[in-house]
Amino acid sequence: MPSKWKYDQQIASDPDLCAPIIAQLLDQLAIFGWSTKDSFAIHMAMEEVILNAIRHGNECRKGTFVHVTMELDDLQFSSTVSDEGTGFDPAEVPDPTDNANLDKCSGRGVMLIKHFVDEVTYNACGNSVTLSKTKQTS
Amino acid sequence: MPDLQCIEIDSIDDVSVVKLKDAKVMAPAQVETLGDELLSLVESNSGGDGPQASANVLINFENVRFFSSGAINKLxxxxKRVRANGGQIRLSNMQPEVRDLFSYTNLDQMFDILSTQAEAIESFENN
Structure with a gap:
């Protein structure tokens, strides 16, 4: 088995293309011995990141692409997902856990990404996000 | 009611019991279908010529291992629609990871989440 799995693809802005990427990722998480809990967390974060890039970043426009890179070994996961949109300021996204926002449908994905991985950083204009997670040892 | 892809519907003690069929509610088309089927349930409860089902709805998550934010939005x-019809909604039988998802997002303040379907049905009766 290779000591590290690497993924680097440009995908068209079609939401249906997310599931096959996640399926590959889940296979690799199992191969590298990541727990169900960690796999769930990475699954959740990556699905949100990729779908946000396709839907909100590129607005599903034909001819636009999302660049997805992932690296995984038996200790660490990292990924960068970039779109061709104008970006956004994550600090401006309303807190979906605030009582006033509970019944609103926006902002939950961004919050979940932050919750499920150890580090999330956005580039200056907000159209590229890098996230990482270390395997839990318990 | 036409064949449903994402949910099974039963009626127990005047509660519409909805069982989610899929382990992963994730693919965008699947999430849209789920939303449409859930809303069709509410619409069939709120009018029409047929017998009226209960306004109360229980969603059983027994089969679900992954639930995306898009699917949460459908819930x-x-x-909102159930409440507008004068009903209430309960969720039950969640796997720990899915239950935690509702805690992280504070949505357990919006939804009453019970361990078992029987407890959830009983909670309607006690209201």
């Missing part, structure tokens, strides 16, 4: 829309 929020459903909750």
């Amino acid at each position: 929020i829309v459903l909750e």
